[in-house]
Amino acid sequence: MADILRTPDERFAGLPGFAFAPHYLEVRDAALGPLRMHYVDEGEAVHGTVLMLHGEPSWSFLYRKLIGPVAAAGWRAVAPDHVGFGRSDKPADRGAFSYDGLVGWMRQFVERLDLRRIVLVCQDWGGPIGLRLLSEMPERFAGVLAANTLLPNAEPPPRGIEEWPGPIVRPWIELCRTSDDLAIGEIVAATCVERPDPAVLAAYDAPFPDARHKAAALAITTLIPADPESPGIAENRAAWDMLERFDRPFATAFSDADPSTAPWQAVFRARIPGAAKAPHLRIERAGHFVQEEQGEALAAALVDFLCGLED
DSSP states (O other): OOOOEEEGGGGTTTTTTOOOEEEEEEEOOOOOOEEEEEEEESSSSOEEEEEEESSSSSOGGHHHHHHHOOOOOOTTEEEETTTTTSOOEEEEEEEOOOOHHHHHHHHHHHHHHHSEEEEEEEETHHHHHHHHHHHHHHGGGOOOEEEEEEEOOOSSTTTTTTTTOTTTTTHHHHHHHHHHHOHHHHHHHTTTOOOOOOOHHHHTTOOOOSGGGGGHHHHHHHHHOOOSSTHHHHHHHHHHHHHHTSSOEEEEEEEESSSTHHHHHHHHHOOOOOGSSSSSEEESSSSSSSHSSSEEEEHHHHHHHHHOOOO
C-alpha cells in the first residue's frame, strides 16, 4: 500500500491574502490508487477559464494576487496544486513521481472539470507540465501567458547562454538529488529581489510539516529533462512540434532578475506563431517567483491580455 500523506487543514488557517475556499477532486493512478487534488476556483467563466499552474516548491498560494482580478474580469480562475504540493495529497516515496505522471494527473484534472476555452498561465514547472498538456489537447486552449518558465528538449541552448542547464540549474538538480530535506520558504526567499514577509514565507512552508511531506519537492527537480537521454525529451520534442504550429495568442511576462529562465522568453517568441499576436513584457524588480514579488503588475498584464481574447 502506497504511503499517501495529507497535510492537516489547520496548517492552512489564516494565510495572508489567501481566504479562498478549498475545492477538491480525485484523480487516479495505476500504482498509487486515488489521489486528492486541491484547487482554488473563483469567478464565472463568462469569457473562459484561466488555468494557473505553479511550479516547485510553491503551490496555489503563489497566485493569490492574480485570482481576484481575473475573476473580476469575467474569467473563471482555477489554480490547482500539483500532486505532492499545497493541499493536494503527497505520496511519501520520491519514486512515485515522474514527468509523465505529473502531466497525466493534470490532464485528468482538466478532463474532470471539463475545462474549455482555457488560458494557461504557467511559471517554473507549470510550463513543462502545462505546455505538454496544451500540446496533447490544443482544442481546449485559447491562449497562453508564460512567465519564467521553459520547455527543454535537449536542443542547442537558447541564444544568450553558453549551455542549458547551466551553472544555476545543474547544481540545483544535484542538490535535490542528494538531499533528504529542503527549506521551502528559504528557497523562495533566495530567488527574490527582496525578502518576503515572514508570514508569506511561512505560507510557503505550510504544506510541508516535515521532510516526509517533501518527496515531490525533492523529486521534481531531478525530473527536469536536462540531457538527450532524459525521460520526457521525446515527449517535449513532440510538444514543440505542435507549439510551432500553435497560432493562438501566446504572451510572455518574464522577470528582470531570473537568469535561470530569462533566455527562454526569446525562444517562445521566436518559435511559436501565436507569439506574434500577443504582448511580451519584462517585469522589473522580480526574481523567479514573479507572482510573489510583482503579482499586481503581472495581474494587470494578464487582465489586459485577457481583454483581447474576449468574444
